[in-house]
Amino acid sequence: MKMAEDRLSDNKFLLLLLLITVCALFLRIYGLSAVPLSSDDLQVISTASTYMERGHFGQTMWQHPKLRNILVYWSLQLFSGSVWGLKGVSLACGVLAVPMVGLVTRRIFNSTAAALLAAFFMAVDPLHIDFSRQAVQEVYMPFFTIVGIYGVLRYETGKGPFWLLLSGLCFGLGVAAKWYVAFPLAVALAFLAWNCLKERRTGAGWAEALFLFSVLVILPLTVYLLSYYPCFLRSGSSLSEWLYGQRLMHAETVTHAGFSPYDMELDHSPSHWFVKPVAYADFILGSGRPWVLLAIPNPLVWLLTLPAVGYLVYRGLRERQGGWLFLAALFGFSYLPLLVSSRPIWVHTSFAVLPFAFMATAFSLTDLLKEKRERKIALAAYLVLVVIVSVPLYFLATGKGEDIPLLRPVMELYRPAAEK
Numbered sequence: 001m002k003m004a005e006d007r008l009s010d011n012k013f014l015l016l017l018l019l020i021t022v023c024a025l026f027l028r029i030y031g032l033s034a035v036p037l038s039s040d041d042l043q044v045i046s047t048a049s050t051y052m053e054r055g056h057f058g059q060t061m062w063q064h065p066k067l068r069n070i071l072v073y074w075s076l077q078l079f080s081g082s083v084w085g086l087k088g089v090s091l092a093c094g095v096l097a098v099p100m101v102g103l104v105t106r107r108i109f110n111s112t113a114a115a116l117l118a119a120f121f122m123a124v125d126p127l128h129i130d131f132s133r134q135a136v137q138e139v140y141m142p143f144f145t146i147v148g149i150y151g152v153l154r155y156e157t158g159k160g161p162f163w164l165l166l167s168g169l170c171f172g173l174g175v176a177a178k179w180y181v182a183f184p185l186a187v188a189l190a191f192l193a194w195n196c197l198k199e200r201r202t203g204a205g206w207a208e209a210l211f212l213f214s215v216l217v218i219l220p221l222t223v224y225l226l227s228y229y230p231c232f233l234r235s236g237s238s239l240s241e242w243l244y245g246q247r248l249m250h251a252e253t254v255t256h257a258g259f260s261p262y263d264m265e266l267d268h269s270p271s272h273w274f275v276k277p278v279a280y281a282d283f284i285l286g287s288g289r290p291w292v293l294l295a296i297p298n299p300l301v302w303l304l305t306l307p308a309v310g311y312l313v314y315r316g317l318r319e320r321q322g323g324w325l326f327l328a329a330l331f332g333f334s335y336l337p338l339l340v341s342s343r344p345i346w347v348h349t350s351f352a353v354l355p356f357a358f359m360a361t362a363f364s365l366t367d368l369l370k371e372k373r374e375r376k377i378a379l380a381a382y383l384v385l386v387v388i389v390s391v392p393l394y395f396l397a398t399g400k401g402e403d404i405p406l407l408r409p410v411m412e413l414y415r416p417a418a419e420k
Contacts, residue, residue, distance in 0.1 A: 008112040016116055017102045024098040024123035027394065028091055028132045033083055035133070035399055036291060038284045041086060044135040048073040055235030057245070061136065063252035067176035067227050068137035086135045093143035094132025097355070098123045100146045105359045107153045108323045111366060118362035120383075121301050122355065124390045126397040127280060130295035131348055133398070134282075137177045142351045144174030145184050149330070152188045153323070156195065161211070164192075168215040172223025179253070180352040183334040189216045191326050257344055268344035270335070273297075274305040274357070280347045284399070292411050294396040297347070300386050305357040308364035315367070324363075331356035 008016070040060060047058030051069035058069065071089045079085030102119030106112060122128060131138040151167025167188070174181030189212065196209050231237040231245070267278045277299045284291040309331055316324035335353045338345050350357075365382070369375040392407055401407040 013106070013112045013115070016112075017099050017119055020102070020116065020119045020123050021095065021099045025095045027124065027129050028094055031398060031400070032087070032091075032133055035293075036284045037083070037086070038134070038282055038293075040282075041135040044068070044072055045076070045086060048076070052230050053234065055230040055233065055237065063249045063256060064137065064178060065176045065224065065227060065249075066230075067140065067173060068135075070227060070230075072135060087133060090132055090134055090136070090139050094128060094139040097128075097139065097143040097146060100143065100150060101355050101358060104146055104150050104153065104355075105362060107150070107157075108327055108359065109363050111363065113366040113370070114359070114362045117366060117383075118355075118358045121358040121362060124386070124394070125297060125301070125354070125358075126390070126393040127295040127297045127348065128351070128354070129394065130280070130282075130293055130397040131351070138348050138351055140177035141174060141181055142355050144170045144177060145181050145352075146355050148174060148181075149184065149188060152192060156192060161215075164212070164215050165219070168219035169223060171216065172220035175220055176224045176227040178352075180334070180338075180349065183337060183352070184330050185216065185220060187326070187329050187333050189213075191322075191329070192216070195322070254341075255343055266346060268346050270338040270341070270345050270349070273347060273350050274302055276303075278302075278347045289402070291399045292401065293399045294401060294411065295347075296393050296396060297350075298386060298389055298393060300382070300389055301358070301361060304361045304364070308361040309357070311364045311368075312360045327356055327359055331360060 043060035047060050047062075048069040050056050050058040051066060052073040057066075061068075068089075072086065075088045076085040079088060084091075098119050101122045102115040105118040106115035109115070128139065128142075148167045148171040151163040151165075151170065154163035155161070155167065171181060171185045171188070175185065192212050193209060196212060228242060231242060237245070266280060272278050277296065279294060279296045281295070282293040284293070309328055312324055313328045315321070316328060331353055334356065338349060338352065365379060369379040369382075392401075392404070395401050395404055396407060396410065401411045
């Protein structure tokens with residue numbers, strides 16, 4: 001059966017996508033300079049300097065890969081140590097992830113409606129906004145992942161090897177930010193390898209398979225290794241010492257239970273993300289009062305994820321749409337390792353699957369609520385509700401909940417933690 005039709009011209013689609021991106025930019029930079037730096041932000045500064053100047057892993061989040069240290073260090077040099085230098089990389093990754101989600105969604109479903117809706121979900125997501133305004137590396141993960149997926153899809157449609165090289169580079173940068181990016185990388189490699197072996201059982205086909213392995217395995221590993229150049233150049237570490245450091249990082253990652261006792265009081269179960277409202281809270285002492293940054297993902301969007309993925313699988317199997325099933329596999333194989341983990345995993349790690357969740361939800365809504373006038377009205381009403389709910393959630397996520405009397409009861413639920 002035919003895929004959903006793309007009803008907007010390229011120029012109109014790109015204009016609307018640009019408007020959503022501008023909205024995402026405003027939501028992420030508004031009032032940022034007035035928010036005091038958190039302990040994580042301050043420790044990122046010292047960790048980046050320690051890593052780049054001495055080659056040591058540093059003070060905070062040492063168990064994660066080191067791309068953040070490199071990018072933040074050079075960003076601070078470029079912007080003279082300002083807050084924009086400290087958080088500029090996160091802001092850029094957070095904002096640019098929005099149009100990339102739209103572009104990937106359009107390429108998979110050939111639907112501008114689904115593409116714009118998925119980009120909108122990413123633009124107004126309180127959790128993504130919160131971490132786009134921090135110096136830590138969480139939002140690097142969805143950005144580099146989604147650019148890597150876009151390159152895979154462009155390559156698969158015959159657009160040339162450049163796109164696969166871009167994909168391998170971005171996947172490598174993603175893994176150098178958070179190891180979780182290895183899961184969608186493996187799915188992308190399997191997707192292309194299967195199509196290669198299925199459709200090209202010739203000598204040229206095996207040559208392409210070798211090319212895939214080189215670009216999606218060797219290139220990302222090379223990028224990952226290069227992200228440790230300060231260890232080799234500054235501290236003089238040998239390869240065996242580097243491997244020992246990787247084992248220590250892995251040991252900490254699989255057993256990590258937070259850096260403070262309060263971490264365990266926050267929701268730390270991936271099985272809860274898409275079945276009930278969840279939250280992540282940061283506490284900052286500054287400007288004469290405790291700041292509570294309370295990121296509550298919009299339940300009107302998040303709680304549709306699992307039904308939407310189920311619908312995506314059903315439609316993909318029924319209509320034999322490989323791209324749709326590819327998206328479902330990206331979600332499933334990125335989410336499953338988190339579900340079965342025995343250690344606490346907090347809600348910000350959902351960025352490993354969140355772009356795929358938004359794409360599936362956007363497709364399901366636009367596919368089910370299309371054509372008939374009553375269904376279009378229902379979709380419009382739903383979007384209005386999403387916007388209405390997103391407004392107070394935005395103020396909570398950006399630390400302005402204290403200024404709005406109606407939100408103070410919500411803040412009181414988390415205030416005791418700010419005093420610990």
